[in-house]
Amino acid sequence: MLKTRVMHIRLTNVCVICKENKQEGIHIVHAFFCANCEEEIVKSDVKTRVYDNYVKKVKTASTFLYD
Numbered sequence: 001m002l003k004t005r006v007m008h009i010r011l012t013n014v015c016v017i018c019k020e021n022k023q024e025g026i027h028i029v030h031a032f033f034c035a036n037c038e039e040e041i042v043k044s045d046v047k048t049r050v051y052d053n054y055v056k057k058v059k060t061a062s063t064f065l066y067d
């Protein structure tokens with residue numbers, strides 16, 4: 001008897017910064033940045049190395065994906 005497996009894949013957009021589930025944002029490979037945080041990162045001064053790294057990753061990935 002043939003069994004059909006149905007997989008329900010739920011795409012959750014959990015922001016890597018604020019850890020909230022958001023509808024809008026960008027996916028950078030394995031990371032999701034909600035629109036809010038992405039804007040904050042882009043607009044605000046870089047305060048920590050973590051943020052600096054995130055910005056670099058976003059820019060690198062963006063260039064890679066959209067160039």
Ligand SMILES: [Zn+2]
Nearest residue numbers: 015018034037
């Ligand atoms: Zn966020």
